[in-house]
Amino acid sequence: MAEVLVYVDHVDGAVRKPTLELLTLARRIGEPVAVHLGPGADAAATVLGEHGATRVLAADAPEFADYLVVPKVDALQAAAAAVSPVAVLVPSSAEGKEIAARLALRLGSGIITDATDLEAGDEGPVATQSAFAAAFTTRSRVSHGVPVITVKPNSAPVEAAPATGTVEQLQVTFGELATGTKIVSRTPRESTGRPELTEAAIVVSGGRGVNGAENFSIIEALADSLGAAVGASRAAVDAGWYPHTNQVGQTGKSVSPQLYIANGISGAIQHRAGMQTSKTIVAVNKDAEAPIFDLVDYGVVGDLFQVVPQLTEEIKTRKG
Amino acid sequence: MSLRIVVAVKYVPDATGDRHFAEDLTTDRDAVDGLLSELDEYAVEQALQIADAADDAEITVLTVGPEDAKDALRKALSMGADKAIHVEDDDLHGTDAIGTSLVLAKAIEHAGFDLVVTGMASTDGTMGVVPALLAERLGVPQVTLLSEVKVEDGKVTGRRDGDTASEQLEASLPALVSVTDQSGEARYPSFKGIMAAKKKPVESLDLSDLGLDAAEVGLGGAWTAVEDAKQRPPRTAGTIVKDEGEGGKQLAEFLVSQKFI
Numbered sequence: 077m078a079e080v081l082v083y084v085d086h087v088d089g090a091v092r093k094p095t096l097e098l099l100t101l102a103r104r105i106g107e108p109v110a111v112h113l114g115p116g117a118d119a120a121a122t123v124l125g126e127h128g129a130t131r132v133l134a135a136d137a138p139e140f141a142d143y144l145v146v147p148k149v150d151a152l153q154a155a156a157a158a159v160s161p162v163a164v165l166v167p168s169s170a171e172g173k174e175i176a177a178r179l180a181l182r183l184g185s186g187i188i189t190d191a192t193d194l195e196a197g198d199e200g201p202v203a204t205q206s207a208f209a210a211a212f213t214t215r216s217r218v219s220h221g222v223p224v225i226t227v228k229p230n231s232a233p234v235e236a237a238p239a240t241g242t243v244e245q246l247q248v249t250f251g252e253l254a255t256g257t258k259i260v261s262r263t264p265r266e267s268t269g270r271p272e273l274t275e276a277a278i279v280v281s282g283g284r285g286v287n288g289a290e291n292f293s294i295i296e297a298l299a300d301s302l303g304a305a306v307g308a309s310r311a312a313v314d315a316g317w318y319p320h321t322n323q324v325g326q327t328g329k330s331v332s333p334q335l336y337i338a339n340g341i342s343g344a345i346q347h348r349a350g351m352q353t354s355k356t357i358v359a360v361n362k363d364a365e366a367p368i369f370d371l372v373d374y375g376v377v378g379d380l381f382q383v384v385p386q387l388t389e390e391i392k393t394r395k396g
Numbered sequence: 397m398s399l400r401i402v403v404a405v406k407y408v409p410d411a412t413g414d415r416h417f418a419e420d421l422t423t424d425r426d427a428v429d430g431l432l433s434e435l436d437e438y439a440v441e442q443a444l445q446i447a448d449a450a451d452d453a454e455i456t457v458l459t460v461g462p463e464d465a466k467d468a469l470r471k472a473l474s475m476g477a478d479k480a481i482h483v484e485d486d487d488l489h490g491t492d493a494i495g496t497s498l499v500l501a502k503a504i505e506h507a508g509f510d511l512v513v514t515g516m517a518s519t520d521g522t523m524g525v526v527p528a529l530l531a532e533r534l535g536v537p538q539v540t541l542l543s544e545v546k547v548e549d550g551k552v553t554g555r556r557d558g559d560t561a562s563e564q565l566e567a568s569l570p571a572l573v574s575v576t577d578q579s580g581e582a583r584y585p586s587f588k589g590i591m592a593a594k595k596k597p598v599e600s601l602d603l604s605d606l607g608l609d610a611a612e613v614g615l616g617g618a619w620t621a622v623e624d625a626k627q628r629p630p631r632t633a634g635t636i637v638k639d640e641g642e643g644g645k646q647l648a649e650f651l652v653s654q655k656f657i
Contacts, residue, residue, distance in 0.1 A: 170541055171558070174540065176525070186492065207417075207625065212416075259563050265559070274559075374647065385644070389644070391657055
């Protein structure tokens with residue numbers, strides 16, 4: 077059967093959820109073969125196998141951690157040469173897209189980024205994407221070479237599909253460009269204990285109406301009552317109230333959770349671009365004319381400093 | 397020796413406008429006014445700051461696009477870039493990201509460079525792959541998605557803020573840099589800058605000037621094909637209540653009814 081390469085996004089062998097979603101999509105096209113770079117291949121292989129990976133091609137070398145992007149491209153290219161896949165799937169992270177781009181060029185392949193769905197087609201996999209701030213949905217395919225496709229988080233369910241997940245060593249020769257950009261130091265982000273923004277099932281966001289960094293504790297309390305990630309509008313980030321890594325919108329993260337709760341966010345195009353594919357949208361805003369209310373399944377016109385704490389308390393009571 | 401900086405920019409339909417696809421499923425560039433992509437303003441700004449810090453530097457701003465795309469070049473020149481290159485050819489219509497990177501790479505080599513600076517993504521296609529593609533084609537280090545950048549002693553250094561970590565990067569020139577919207581607010585062109593820009597040279601090139609064949613670019617040369625594009629149906633109107641003191645509880649009721657609680 078045709079094989080599909082799946083690039084594994086992991087932290088020391090702990091596989092991140094979007095990779096498992098990719099395995100679900102890969103099984104629609106062929107047999108998933110995972111590519112694991114860096115430490116922890118054996119631990120990862122167990123999880124990858126449980127979700128459908130027939131083989132896990134593994135390589136570990138200091139170059140993967142010490143130099144930017146290119147060593148991983150060299151490895152993925154070696155994997156493509158060894159497997160002759162019908163498609164290569166990569167998680168749509170910032171780094172994932174860069175790896176995929178360079179790989180596509182080397183393979184002489186077209187590239188599709190930020191797919192939100194993938195299905196088999198007569199002429200190769202067909203990818204669904206959002207365009208123009210999610211005002212449009214397009215379906216595209218790669219018409220030249222082995223399709224290289226990056227897929228956004230939350231695009232498919234994680235499904236158990238037991239397979240062997242046999243670990244095989246991948247031989248990688250690094251090219252001259254591999255050591256071009258040195259990662260001199262790396263400062264890990266402090267964990268907030270909350271889910272990753274792009275992967276979360278529920279996102280609670282705050283905007284201009286939150287009116288100050290100190291008031292974001294209200295947003296965080298609501299998020300914690302629901303086990304949600306915290307987002308922020310560009311206005312809130314530009315004002316310095318919340319970190320840029322939490323920005324939802326055109327120039328920040330694009331999220332597609334089951335539930336999105338917008339608090340004190342007017343809903344300008346810049347913000348809508350990043351959240352309007354959410355399944356259920358809820359908003360609290362004191363301005364009844366705010367464009368965010370055009371998107372909502374449920375909206376409360378009111379002062380967020382009254383409504384949000386009351387909501388948080390109610391959720392806590394009901395959850396006991 | 398002079399530091400040769402090339403800034404690659406894109407002329408895009410205004411993201412606040414009502415953007416559509418044309419009949420051939422390419423981006424409709426007529427229905428909505430165009431402008432220099434906001435994310436590329438950050439690239440121009442950082443190039444200007446790098447040039448200011450260097451003993452001697454020259455900034456060339458480069459774009460590939462139709463006649464109107466000159467507006468984007470004028471904006472960059474009025475901000476302070478020294479000269480411009482406009483690659484314009486009817487055969488470019490419908491070129492995909494891979495093809496665009498080919499044309500840009502040829503034009504950058506034509507200009508000569510020590511440093512290429514780009515934005516993080518365009519605001520229309522939003523793929524964010526052109527910087528990596530350019531580095532691959534030019535065979536130079538990619539120092540990308542920087543929120544802070546510095547060039548000195550033939551080296552580029554910068555901070556890349558990722559989801560899980562913040563990384564300090566370093567590479568030797570020649571190199572390619574892309575900067576994020578966190579790299580620093582772009583300056584507004586001054587009146588003097590706008591006047592001066594009118595006298596700055598804009599070189600026009602077509603595909604043959606770059607030694608490229610029409611078959612390598614355009615819709616026909618694209619390695620991806622859009623099968624269809626549908627407008628997302630408007631979301632069905634939801635329930636909107638005015639808070640009369642019970643708004644939070646009403647919202648909780650809704651979340652219970654949707655099984656979120």
